[in-house]
Structure formats: C-alpha cells, structure tokens
Amino acid sequence: MAEASHDVAHRHEPPKSFIRKYIFSLDHKVIGIQYILLALSAVIVGMLMSVLMRMNLSWPGTHWPIMGTLFPTGAPGGVMSAEFYLSLVTMHGTMMVFFVLTTAPQGGFGNYILPIQIGAEDMAFPFLNMMSFWVTFVGFLVLLLAIFAEGNATVGAWFTKLGESAWAGGSGTVGSIGGWTQYAPLSALGKVAGPGQGAGVTLWIISIAIFCVGSLLGALNFITTLLNMRTRGMSLMRMPLTCWAWFTTAVLALLSFPVLLGGGILLLLDRIAGTSFFIPGGEYVSGALIPNHAGGSPLLWQHLFWFFGHPEVYIAILPGMGATSHILSTFARKPIFGYRAMVFAIFAIGMLGFFVWGHHMFMSGMSPYSAVAFSILTLSIGVPSAIKTFNWIGTLWGAKIRFTTPMLFAIGFVSVFVAGGITGLVLGQTSLDFFFHDTYFVTAHFHLVMGVASIFGMFAATYFWFPKMFGRMMHEGMGKLHFWVTFVGVYAIFIPFHAMGMLGMPRRYSNFSEYEFLKNSHGLVLFVTVAAIVTVSIQLLFYFNFFWSMFKGKKATDNPWEATTLEWTIPSPPPHDNFAGVVPTVYHGPYEFSVPGAPRDFIMQTEPEGVEVTAGLGETSGNGGNGHKH
Amino acid sequence: MGRILAIAIWFITVASLWMFLSHRWWFPEAISEHGPRVDSQFAITILVCGIAFAAAQIGLGWTVWKYRDSADKQRATYSHGNNRLEVVWTIVTAVVFISLAVMGQRVWASLHLHAAPANAYRIEVVAQQFDWNFHYPGKDNLLGRTKPEMIDDATNPVGLDEADPNAKDDAQVKTLVVPANRPVELILESKDVTHSFWVPQLRFKQDLVPGMAIHVHFTANKVGKYELACAELCGMNHFKMKSYMLVLPENEFDELTALPNDKGQFLTRKDQLLAKYPLPTY
C-alpha cells in the first residue's frame, strides 16, 4: 500500500467565505453554536407564550389591547379566547420540548464539546452534521408557519385551499390546540373537531416529522464519533461523564424518534389520505356522523407517541446530568464520586426509559395488567436517579468548593432535580394516579425536571464553556444575579403547582371559574404568575450577558477554570481543527483533582504518566478493580 | 456564598414542606369506599418523598456550607468514591421504591382487576364535546341498545334505538346519579374524541375513548352533590365540560330510577334532587 506523503499530518484548511464559515459550516463548533442560538430563539417564544397563559389564568376576561391588535380573531377585543389559550399550551410545550430541550443540550453543547473532549478533529460525518442543523431549522420554520397559518386570516385562507378539513386555517389561534401530545382522534379528525385542528395540526405534524429526521442525523453522528474517533489513550472509562451522557442520549434518540416519525406519518395519513389508523367507526362529531372512517384505535396513537415520549424526557435531562457531574467535580476540586456507578446509572436510566411509557397511560383504557407492570418499572427507574443524586452530594463532601456561576447552576440542578424527581414516586403509582392524572401535580413534576433542572444544566454548561467557545468570560456579577433570581423564582413558580394538584386542578383548562372545588386556588394562581413574570424577566439579563460578553467580556485563557479535560488544553476559542494537527494522548481519567503529591490540585488528562497515585483515606476506589490506572 | 446558598436551599425546603404539612391545599373529602385507601397510600408515599426531599436538600446545603473553599492550603479529599456505600444506598433505595410500587397497586387491583360485583347498578356514560350524557336502564334494569346513526344531539344524545324493547323505560339525562353504599358499574363511551371522567372526591378517574366501551366500578358512600369535570383535553370548551354526580340515599335512588322518562318524569325528579343537595363547602 503506497503511503502518499502529502496527507500525513495534513491539516484541513479552514473555510474562507462568510457563508462557509458561519452559515453552511461543516465545523462542529459552528454547528453547535447554531443549535444554541436556535434554542435561545425558541425559548423566547416559549416563555412569551407561558406568560400569556399565566395572564389569562390570573385575570381572565381582561382586555389586553395589544392582544386585540395582534390577534383579532383569537383574542377579540383583547380578551383571549379558550381556543387561543389552548393553542398557547400546545405551542409552548412543542417549542420547549423539541426546539429547546432537544436542541441545545445535545445538538448545541454536545456537538461543540464532544469531539474535543474525546480528542477528535470534528464529528464523524461533518456534512450530515450540517444537514442535521439545517433540517432542524426548517422544522422550526414550519412550526412558526403553523402559527401564522392558524393565526392570520390571509395565510390561513391560502392553506384552506389545500383542503377544507386537514388544511383549514385562519382560526385565530397560534397553531394547533391539541396539546404537544396531540391525542387522536381529536388531532386526526381535522377542522370538524374544532378550531385550531386544521392547518395548525397538519403543519405541526410536518414540522415534527422534519425535526425527527434532523435529530436522527445528529444521533447517527454522535454514536459513530464516540465509538470510532476517540484519541489515543481515551478509553471508554476515561471519558468525561458528559460524553457518556451525550452518547446515551444519542442512542435514546436513535431508537425513539423513528417511532414518533412513524406515528406522525400515520396521523398525517388519517388527516389527508382518509385512512383510519386512529379513528374508530361511528364517530359523531359536531352534530354529524363521520362516514368513511372505521376500525382505528386512539390508543395506538398514545402507545406510539409515548414510546417516543418517555425516552424523550431522558433525552432532555441526561446531558444536563452529565454537565452537572462534570462541573460539580471541577469546582469541588474533587473526582466525581463513583464514576463507574455514574456510568451504570446513565445506562440504567437510558435503558429503563424504554420500558415505562405506559405510566402516561394508566387512565387511558389500556389493559390494567400492563398498567401494573409499567408502574413497578417506573418506580424502579427512580433507583439510578437516586444513585446519581447521592453521588453528586458525595462529590461535594470533603470538597473545596469554588462558587462560580456554573457551579451555582450545577448545585441548583441537584436541588431542583430532587424536587422534581421525587414526585415521580407519587405519579408512578397506579392507585395514586386516580387522583393526580392530568392535574397540575403532573405539570409540577415535569416542569421541575424538564423546565427547570434541564435548563439549569444548560445554564451551567453555558457559563462553563462560554470562555472556550468565545474566548471571553461571561460577567460573573450578572451571572450570579441571574442565578439567584432564577433559583428562587423557579421554586416560587413550580412548588405551588403541587398544591394546585392537591386541590384536583385539571391541566389544560383555560379558565378555573366554572368549578367550586377550584375556588381556593386563586391566591396560588396569582402568586405563581407574579413569580413567573419576575423569573422570565431576569432571563433578559442572561441574554444581555451572553451577547455583550461575546464582544466585551474579559479575555479568557486556555483553562480559566483549571479543569482537566481535553477542551481545556487548546486555545480559547479553538482553532478550526481543534488540536492544530496534533493527536492528543490521554493518560488519566477525567476527574483527577486534588491528587495527593501532585504539584497542582488538578492533573490534566494529557499530562504524561509519572505521578504516583495512592488510594485515598482508606476508602476503596470507585474507579475499577485493577488498581489505579488513571 | 456557600452559606447563603445553604440557607436558601433550606428555606426553600422548609417552605415546600410547610405547603404540604399545613394541609391548606389538600384533597377534598373522600366519598368512596376505596377513597380512604388511596389517601393512606398517598400519606405513606408523600412521607417517604418528604423525608427523601428534606434529606437530600439538607445534605446538599450542608456540603456547600461546610466545604466551601477557604484560603488554607489544604486540598480536597481525594476519593473516587466508596463501593460499599454505593451498594448499601442502592439496595435501600431499591427496597423502599419497589415496596412503594407494590403497595401502590392494591387499590388499583381492587377496582380494575376484578369485575364489578353482581349487584352493581349499571349506567352507560356517553361523553361528547362538551357535555356528559348518562343513560339509565329504567325499571327493567336493562340498558337499551344504542346506535350512532340514531344520535340527535338535542333529543337523543346517546343514540338510543327505540326499536329495542329494553329501551322503552330508559332515561338519558345530563347528571350522574348513584346510590350510596351500593356498587355502581359505569360503561364509559365517547361520541367524538377522548374525554375523561373525574370526580375528585370519588378518587376516581377514567378516560372515555371513542370506539371503546370501558367498564369500571366503584362504591360511593357519602350522600351529596359533587362536581364532575373532564380531565382529558377535548377541544376549546374542555374547561367547562361540567356535570354533577349526585349520591342519593338508597330509597331516593330506587324511587328515581324506577321512573320512566317518556314525559320527562325522571328528568324532573332528578332536577329536584339536584337542587335539594348542596355542594360541599370548600
């Protein structure tokens, strides 16, 4: 085999044109930032929607002049209609779950950091990587289009020309109104089932189907890269926990998104091709019998959706768990407590996550026997989560904690994850779900874990890796203020949700005034709204800090946090090919902090061998049975 | 910073625990035979949750207080963990969680893994956007056949087939009426989309799915009038898809359900009884 000389130690030339550098870039770092910017945009839309929802619940019937101007059909005279409220519920959930929680943690930070942490130049398939972002972006645009197709009479009329039932638009809502879960047959029947069920749903399905494809392309890249492109000495058990988290997340995405895609295709066909996958016979809707549909099963939609939906929530949280482990260890100046157990827990959560989807369906009419099985499996999944929590606290025990902003958010993550996760013990039991299913108790649970813990993971990651990405530090003072208001704020918003659930308050109600049993909730509702407005407002400080620091932040060194992993061995920001053509060699595990006898209180993964490592304080090492090969 | 953080975490912990312990926002009173069993299972569970929540937050707060960085030259404790500790706390957690899980199946099993008792009174429930319809079997205790083609939202919302002799004495009204201390079997159906039957005091909820007829049973044991809400998003008026469940003493119930409805006799008497009983005070 001839050894061609000119490609040994060949460095790939970085692109020159603006378009190839920043728009259609193949560089995983640029793509990672693109995903983060997409999430930063989507989260603004999601937050605005939630504030509108809170206003409607707190002061129903109020005339909001600006609403009347922007949404004359959905909020006539400035009063939000019920269908308008429900469309906010739907689009808030969709925007947040897909375009925030499934983009930034994995596609954003994962894309940027994973290749560097394993010592690679880029992802395995840079072209596919670029495609995964732009496909996701197109999905985002289609979802925005759904808002206009329903909300705007002109755009809506155009869509109605495509088909009276499935494409009917202009209802005045901001997209569809079936909830992000789009249960059939409400979502399958089309316009006849009510406003917002026309073009809004059809475009929603198309948007999500596109998103599925983008996500799958990303998952493919992550898995191949991690299996195939680790550098010399980077064994699987020397990888930072962030990499384990991104890997497991990618496997979950790989195996769950196709099921959502399949379900979405079936739903779309029911709407536009007259099939009956989810529509049973004998449907009598809005005063008329529906002919031409029979034999479908609404439960089938739920099974397909939740088979995806449950792994999806672990996709949302695992990267945050990885980042938290990583950041806690770094600023505690201590190895992560129980590295192996942490890896095992990540696997266990990932795997068990595929067997518990039925806990969303206890009351659905499915077999009560399978409900029992799902319930017991669901409570089992609490065990690896508990292990992780113990280990996080164990990492802080005996530590020497530096309270930087990323560390505050990582500690905050542990706190809110416990708060949100613990109520899983309640909701996972069939007997208790009689009361709590579809109440605000559920909303409390998933917001604390997804809407708070996951976001805290992202904040921690942002403050932590911003210096590496942009070569400048974010402002610490602003960061700390952001943390404090957000930390207290999110608890003020979501702990009261449990109380609302205890009263029996149902989800997805645009108004609580119809029922006597809800009359004691008004104080809670107002309290939450005030907390929400304050918490959402302080996020402006974060945005300001983020963009201002990009240009005006203090210049960052290569390793401002004195961390140990590979990304801190290269310049801030990194060169185009990360390691400037040099293949890094790894000699240690990722969390060698405070090693006795070492010159500094951290040993970088690339520091050569020669440091004596002794067992610490009579405890057995959690890092492997064959002695201290770090 | 570590001390302030610890204090903040502990304050939040105390406030959260207070919210539950004060019982200021709590379940409404249970009115079914299985209700108290649900409540006691919840009490056990929330106690475990509360202890775990408090322990974790206190532990977290304590570590950030005690181990905040100080100016001394001491390093952090170099430890990769403790396998024995891992095993112990994994086993303890698993035992507690699985025990809760198994205990949490008992009420479910008693309601769902056994058929309705033989003496249960059967009522057919037909939900629609945005109304509840209740079909009573009348004096012959037999529910008449229903067909979607016969539905007329104004006059015959459940689609009763008049050709069926069993349908002659049946009544269909918008209120659920059940006897106290006698098992009731509901046959849950929907005309259009998925709804959900929810009476908080009953401690019972069940989806109504188009294309299915779901049989459930329970026994209410406190006379009174209770609100019935829809608990599955069904469209824009989901928030006001409202009705009532009236729990009557045995004699009043027997008297009512013996009435036919060809001249609205059942409906009239039902409305009288509905007005007679007040809602609980909240």
Place this chain on the structure above:
Amino acid sequence: MAATVTNTDRVIDAAIGGGGPRGRGGNGFRKNGGGHHEGDDFRFSPARYRVGVWVAIASIVMLFTALSSAYIVRSASSNDWTPLVLPKVLWLSSAFIVVSSITMEISRRSLKAQNNRGYRLWLTNTLMLGIGFVAAQLFAWRQLARQGVYMASNPHSSFFYLFTAAHGLHVLGGILALTYLLLRTRRKTDTVEGELKRVGAADAATVYWHFLDGLWICLFLLLFFWK
C-alpha cells in the same frame, strides 16, 4: 505502585498488526481508543462508515418496527380487515431485489480484490436491478389503482401503500448512494485517505443494500403471509 504505560503498548501493537484498508479499523471498543494508530495524524478509518451504516440501520429498523406493530394492532382491532390479493408483479420485484443483493456482493468483493472493472460492472448491474425493483413496485401500485384499491380503501391496503412507499423511499436513498459510488469510480483517487474512503463507502453501501433486501422480504411476508 508504578503507573505503567500499558495503553501505549497496546496502541503500538495494534499499529503493527494492522494497517491499510482492511486494518484494525479503530473500532475503539478496546481500551486503546479508536482511530489513531498509524503515525501522528487523524487518519480516517473505514470502520467509521461501517459503524455509521449499522447505526442508521438500527434507526430504520425502529421505524419499521413501529409501523409493523401498528399493522398488527390494527389487524386485530376491528373486523374490517380484508387482506389484498398479492399482486403478481411483486414476485418480480422481490426477485429483482434479491438478485441485486447478490450482484452488490459480487461488486464489493471485486473491489476488495482490487478488480476495479468488475466493481464498476457489478455496481451498475445492482443499480439497474434496484431501479427495476422500484419500477416494479410502482407498477404494482398502478395495478391496484386500476382495480380501485387506494390508500384509504381498507386498512390492509393502507399499510400496503405505506410500507411499500416507506421502503421504496429508502431504496431510492440506496440508489442515490450507488449512483454516487459509480460516479466516484471515475475519479482517480491517489491518496491513501481517498482510497480508504472509497472502499469504506462501498462496504457501507453494501451493508445498507443487503439490509433493504432483508427488510423487503420481512415486509413482503408480513403483508401477505402473516396470519
């Protein structure tokens, strides 16, 4: 206890033991990390494409598993299940795709034996058979449409169209891949990396093509022989 450099030892072992297109393609499962064996550069290894295609296959399997479970559930959920009569042309399309797997395998082995002419010839044959497969499937659609059997006619026909469309789309993707490979054979690659990529891509495309064949057989059996 002295820390030994056993990891570096293993790297050197692997480098000696392997090399070239069929070398110990850094699969990275072993502790020595993957991908970097020969010299100080980020050398491409063909395992990358192989891992990638298997990962892609896993996700496509999940898609068809979801649709198949919907098929099975739907067949049991009501009494309107009347399976289509098997369109005869599907025997032809099945034959096309099975034979195309054989020709693809011959093509791959030719490349392995460095027989570029054979590689190109059998690749072309595979491509033709693949196009023939798609054409035969479309013909089956036309036949059914002429009999008045469309997507919404009955649940079995819905699934028939759905499965053949979904599978056919993936076959079109495979056809694109084969076309790309064919065009690439014209371009001379004179770099080691380029040659490794060419062989890796051909390998991966072959695995994908065999998968599409196997998938069609499963769908064919499910649609017409499962009871």
